[in-house]
């Protein structure tokens with residue numbers, strides 16, 4: 001197959017699928033094993049003792065304030081100001097960590113019920129931030145492994161609430177909005193229907209959730225988990241639908257850990273900004289898991305076009321096993 005440029009439907013980003021660049025997927029898998037790091041000196045074994053402020057604690061998780069927050073809490077809202085040609089504002093908001101209880105049990109090793117519990121707490125954090133009029137968006141993600149940017153081995157999520165809507169998020173929202181205005185239907189639902197007919201890039205599905213390898217994958221083995229129902233925001237998801245998502249997350253992460261030898265990855269919740277008299281009914285939230293098996297080089301930096309060395313159909317076959 002000739003290398004092929006493909007445009008992602010949800011982000012409009014272009015990628016180049018160039019399968020001949022790497023002969024065997026196994027090459028990528030073997031060199032990227034994420035080594036286990038011992039509990040000794042882990043700051044998340046007893047966060048309170050390590051001088052952290054614990055905001056919530058139960059038998060599954062703890063939520064703490066980040067000791068070195070990028071965004072911190074004050075009793076006023078930041079104002080946008082001008083400095084010369086630039087816009088500036090104080091980086092006020094929240095920066096919290098959700099710490100999973102067991103040092104050696106990442107998401108793929110938890111039960112669907114335990115994953116459900118993690119997602120439920122994350123959802124409740126967003127709902128609590130809604131009361132804060134300064135917060136526009138809540139970024140929720142997990143960095144797993146050094147190549148994904150994790151500085152602490154112990155499995156944890158980051159929750160960063162910002163006083164602006166990140167431009168990348170605005171871009172995703174605007175693309176969905178444009179599509180809806182033109183076609184009177186949801187872009188994500190349309191995509192899911194097409195993938196269901198194609199049947200070539202589905203890793204897993206249950207009654208309420210589906211896991212798909214994007215047609216225009218930026219990275220080998222990336223995948224997206226969608227609620228099958230048209231649900232606009234993560235925090236609006238019912239417990240029943242969240243349970244379907246948890247089951248799908250468990251199975252897809254477990255398959256990835258088994259078949260790719262526990263690779264480094266970033267997991268993102270792609271959801272709407274907090275609603276401030278605004279409706280985002282055309283949007284459809286999802287989870288994105290992006291493996292960190294390749295290193296971005298000059299072309300990627302220069303053009304923002306990623307080169308993916310494996311056809312998404314091939315990665316689906318490997319992940320499905």
Ligand SMILES: [Zn+2]
Nearest residue numbers: 042045103154
């Ligand atoms: Zn630990």
Ligand SMILES: [Zn+2]
Nearest residue numbers: 186189230284
């Ligand atoms: Zn939809």
